[in-house]
Amino acid sequence: MQDEKSNQRLLWLVAIGFFMQTLDATIVNTALPAMAASLGESPLRMQSVVVAYSLTMAMLIPASGWMADRFGTRRLFVAAIALFSLGSLFCAISHSLTQLVISRVVQGVGGALLLPVGRLAVLRAFPREQFLKAMSFVALPGLIGPLIGPTLGGWLVEYATWHWIFLINLPVGLVGGVATLALMPEGLRGAVRRFDLSGYLMLSFGMVALSLSLDGLSELGLRQATVLVLLVFGLASLVAYWLHATRQPEPLFSPRLFDIPSLTIGLLGNLFARIGSSCMPFLIPLLLQVSMGYSPSQAGMMMLPVALAGMVTKTLATRLITWLGYRQVLVLNTALVGLTMASFALVAPGQPLWLRLVQLAFFGAVNSMQFTAMNTVTLKDLDGPLASSGNSLLSMVQMLAMSMGVAAAGAVLAGYTGYFTPAGAAQTLQAFHATFATMGLMTLASAWIFWQLSPDARGVGSDPADNH
Structure with missing residues (x-):
């Protein structure tokens, strides 16, 4: 007791x-x-x-x-x-x-x-x-x-x-x-x-360099040559970590994890799909306040449909995956997430409130479905000592993708803001429109990764923390 x-x-x-x-x-x-x-x-x-x-x-x-x-x-x-x-x-x-x-x-x-x-x-x-x-x-x-x-x-x-x-x-x-x-x-x-300290330093430096190279395009004001050097060093560091892990008796993440096709595809799909969709909680409140005239509390309340629809959809995800299989659900749903993100390029002042609420709720529903399906397909075939390592690797990829997604969105928004004449809300709104369309297309591209899944995969794994 x-x-x-x-x-x-x-x-x-x-x-x-x-x-x-x-x-x-x-x-x-x-x-x-x-x-x-x-x-x-x-x-x-x-x-x-x-x-x-x-x-x-x-x-x-x-x-x-x-x-x-x-x-x-x-x-x-x-x-x-x-x-x-x-x-x-x-x-x-x-x-x-x-x-x-x-x-x-x-x-x-x-x-x-x-x-x-x-x-x-x-x-x-x-x-x-x-x-x-x-x-x-x-x-x-x-x-x-x-x-x-x-x-x-x-x-x-x-x-x-x-x-x-x-x-x-x-x-x-x-x-x-x-x-x-x-x-x-x-x-x-x-x-x-x-503890594999040298491997940890290589992996950490690679993640930081990649994120800084994206953030450096906009906020940090780094020159293109500096950004390119950071990008190359970051990629080289990640490759060096991978080569190091194959020779290390106790690496941070065992290379044997990538012998499991569902985990490999799931991790890569998570990374590229989230680089697109992770920017939305950052971009939407900015759009509403900077270009649409919403107050902070109004912008915050407009995010409620996203969260509520996401919670409701989680109960439907398992049934849909069991019925259609992971590949069909993820390919179709990734396309829906990308297209829904791109639909925010049509947002304009004066549109009815119900239309905005429906748009936000639909994004919340398909995004929640995406997270649940991506996470469970990644972990479903793991067992024994690989289960804990695979779960940690997935958590790391999720956070890295969130960091890179917001940095990428900031860089794209800064680029479009410089392209359009920055002289008022109308021009700023155009920059937001172009950014949503671009980030939506980036998400859409990740559907090709999920197409590589086995068409017969239907058993749903368990990820109780799939809200991330």
Whole structure:
């Protein structure tokens, strides 16, 4: 009975951590124009605030399992909450974009550890047959975060200041940290294996260089030669990591993972499809506020149909995949996601509100279907020791794609803003239109990757954290 109570408390603690992370990932987007005005920056060049957070998460995920074995899940979970809260405080007191970006990196370190360490703590506390049910409970707050994040962010910006979107994390973090120390069991530690530091540095540098090369085209103002050098160094670093992993007895991610066709196709599809679709939570609130005259709270509320339709669609995904198979669902749905994104190129002031709500809800539905199908096809054939490694690799790819997607969208938007005469909302709206069309086409192209799946694949895997 004591173990059962202890495990139930563990689930609540991990659920709070998940909620903090997912709320913060969505609450910032609506506040970007207000942040830009306060810091004296252009609202169209604020993507580094989002990129810094998601890229830091992508970098830390490969090391999270080793850190949990080395320091213990409870100690690391408390440290994650503390870093997340400290980063939130630094964000709130930032007086320049540079300070804010550095603070987001600190916050991202905490956020990066909350998800995988919490998942690992649950994995070690619950027997295999109860793990899926336990993770489903923990993932529920992860669905609520994106639902209330944009609206809460808009409301706080309009009726208080943007600083409060970070300050609200402090009491939650304090309660979570104290509760973790008092209630979370230390749990079993895995054997501390040798950490592949050289491989980790190559992989991390490759991810950072690729994201900076995209962000450098717009916000950082880097010259094209610098961007090209970063791009080449980033790709070379990733290739070097792959060659290193084939010779390493204990690499971060075993090359044997890529002997599984569904995982290889799923990971590549995740990367390229998300580079397109991950920009939408960043672009839509910007479009509504910068070019359509919406207030922050109105822009935040307009994101509600996206989240609500996404939650409803998750219940239909399994049936649809069982009926049609992964390949048909993913090829068709990827095309729908790309075309729906491109349809935002038709947005104009004066259109009826119901049309905008239907458009946003449809995007939320197909995007949620995409995430569920992509994640489950990636993990469905993994078993044994490869399951944990494959799940971490998928989480890293998701965060990397989010970082690269927002950076790419910022670069494309900056390019089109420079092309169209930047002299008023009409011209800015044209730049947004062209950006949505371009990012939609990029997503559409990833349908070719999913076409390589076996047409007979129908068994649905389990990914309780597919809200990312």
